Amino acid sequence: MNETKNSIYFIGIGGIGMSALARYFNHAGWRVAGYDRTPSPLTAALEAEGIAVHYEDSVDRIPEAFRNRAETRVIYTPAVPADHAELYWFRAQGFEVLKRSQMLGLLGEGRRVMAVAGTHGKTTTTTMVAHFNAVAAGEGSAFLGGISKNFDSNLVLGTGVRMAVEADEFDRSFLQLHPQAAVITSVDPDHLDIYGTYEAVREAFAQFASQVVPDGTLILKHGVSLPLERADIWRYTYHVTDSGADFHAENLSVDGGGYYTFDLVFPDRRIDRCRLGIPGLVNVENCVAAAALVWSEGFTSNDALREAIATFRGVQRRFDFWVNDPSVAGGTIYMDDYAHHPAELRAMLTSVRKMFPERELTVIFQPHLYTRTRDFAPEFAEALSLADRVWLLPIYPARELPIPGVASEMILEGIASPQKKLITKEQLLTEVGALETGGVLVTAGAGDIDRFCAPVADLVRRKNRDLYGCTEKA
Template sequence: MAKDRIYFVGIGGIGMSALARYFRHEGWQVAGYDRTPSPLTAELEKEGIAVHYEDSAAAIPEAFREASRTRVVYTPAVPHDHAELNWFLGRGFEVLKRSRMLGLLGEGKNVMAVAGTHGKTTTTTMVAHFNAVAAGEGSAFLGGISKNFDSNLVLGAGRRMAVEADEFDRSFLQLHPKEAVVTSVDPDHLDIYGTYEAVREAFSQFAAQIRPEGTLILKKGIDLPLDRKDIRQYTYHVNDTDADFRAENLSVDEGGYYTFDLVFPDRRVAGCRLGIPGLVNVENCVAAAALVWCEGFRSDEALREAIATFRGVRRRFDFWVNDPRRPAGTIYMDDYAHHPAELRAMLTSVRKMFPRRELTVAFQPHLYTRTRDFAPEFAEVLSLADRVLLLPIYPAREEPIPGVTSEMIFEGVTAPYKKLIPKERLMDEVEALPAGGVLVTAGAGDIDRFCVSVAEIVRRKNG
């Protein structure tokens, strides 16, 4: 009997939930486990997918206990002693990592992959939107919730398939893309890789898996050892005139929205205006447009329309309060940044957008290992702000490491105002902020669960 049921261990993850939605759409019976309820699991349950939150083999629904009919997909973030995962492994079920399943779905498709230690979610989502609007086709598996599609899954006609190529646990090595862009290769996930050189080697291996006659597009300045004569290689940059893909004639309005010309190897698309603010997003746009150029688009006007109508990704440079009718009011933005390089790119862009406003950052460090490995870098970047509110570490999949706390970062912060606070004090600190500045909440943990409340306070204070 053919398999028609699929069970997800860790179904609430952003990549896992996209796969769950895909199989639900394809007619499979879908269920899964996650550690805690979240907005994502609530959406899955609304869509008819059964989710439970107790790690117990007894909690696995009866329909998914038959190996001949059930596939099991798990995320590497699940611990090795997970009871449900081990129940499946011990009974001969077909058990696949999320990345392996994504690789299987990419077979027979023109996979357009975006890799990088930061920038990949927004760039991948742009690729999906540009494909849909400027080319009229394409599917996508996204690492965030697209505001245009209101989903992390895009189901469209044609062979194009945009995917976020995740370096965590070397997951991206399951992909064999036709085209790939690499946005950044910074030291990260050193708990997995051990050394920065191992990170670079993994990215080189990913690039080496591009299909013959395919295309690699590197952010200018990235040096990856790669011996491939059978693929095209290009560079991109936000404004470096030596890059093959770039933006020129940039101008910015008071809201931080940029107008520019997109320069390709064979053409110039003048007068593009990106639908979301921030210089960092212009660079993401250049990378995304470069990937779409490889597969083609209908016309320059269609691409301009795609760029203008892009609405962004939840938790990526995500403005909750930015009312031009109240120029003296506080601006509030939320961002997923959780690595020093991401934080620097984000804060630098915010500074350029609002150079005369006081900048406050409420930051929640993500992972004990990342805090241990990059505490001085985090402190240096956070010091770009005028005010720093530092929350405790969000552990995610990790157990505490003795001596590793947010204080490691806090001690090195040189901002004029800094405060170490528990999450429960965040609302009080927002209430006490002076009017007219920019407030940013940042981190990859659960700080986003405060966004609605923070936005309500800011709007009330703005009047």
């Protein structure tokens, strides 16, 4: 990096990964500003930290301090369109313009990069790695794809050379990384608008795995197969319960709130009676993966890792319980999740079913992207059929234009549950208000459905309180 430059301008600064980089450079004393399409809690937080953000794609809005190409570097997210006016102007003026993934790769130089890749599960697993590093190893920074509840941020600034990163397969971004240690949680077909075929997805993950440095460590989910030949790295597998994996859990038990206690098995040791600080069997699997990655880089003691597991508080929008009071048997439980791929939905809903087998399960799902809906409508319908009741919102387009004939109805018609319907955002709270108390309510999706979490939670709490005297708060 050219250290004569002291200003960084972000195009798409409100994205979860972009905002972490913006925070990093702002904390390091660089001049930071940027554009995003719409205001959000993340952009509000950036502005509160002293970063100038505007919401109009206009060259005139670029601050004067960021118009000197000798002093300014531009970082953009591939989610912005190619015809973005500001991005076009910076390129035309000869500025140094980098993708977010390229900058993350540069920041990893000289550090021990601990990367978590996978088509689902990577955000929670990476955040666990960051927390386990801090508590069990006493060091480490991190760039996260979600807001950690332990750190109250998507950026962790710690001592030492460890750097935990979420390795994103979108646009092949993770190929900018050369980690010392890596976990791959899953390799499912996704982002086919980018890759074209599932085989191309597998090839990209194999290339990422091949970029682990010599004498580094690769840890694969048990059952994941990649075309990879490397004799100069350490290779392991993990699984939530399969004893054939190098890392796994044994003697699992679950309490009424869905919190698991288990023994954690490593190749060289065993840590008994671990209790994960967040509920759900899917999170036990994430815990095994994170613990395996931290094991590969070392930690201080078994007791320290046990403490780290117990004190992990989770990630916003990942298996995120807003209302959950097991002592009130008749109250509704409300959870929100970022799941936006059929495999994620299936894993999340299966875990919820196991936690609350006697309760009626209602899911409000917002499909994300027209291409993903087109490519996986039957798989979405199959996963959502695990619920007793399904309400579908219109597709959240994100970076895409509508595709003729592609709509939420494509998913709806394949859902097995007879209690299914399309609703609008304007109807959502009314429908929740009319829902019979006592079941489990889940909102899911990667769009803007999270804007409803707080009002839905308030509504559920009021109904619980009015009927059962429940005073539980998030």
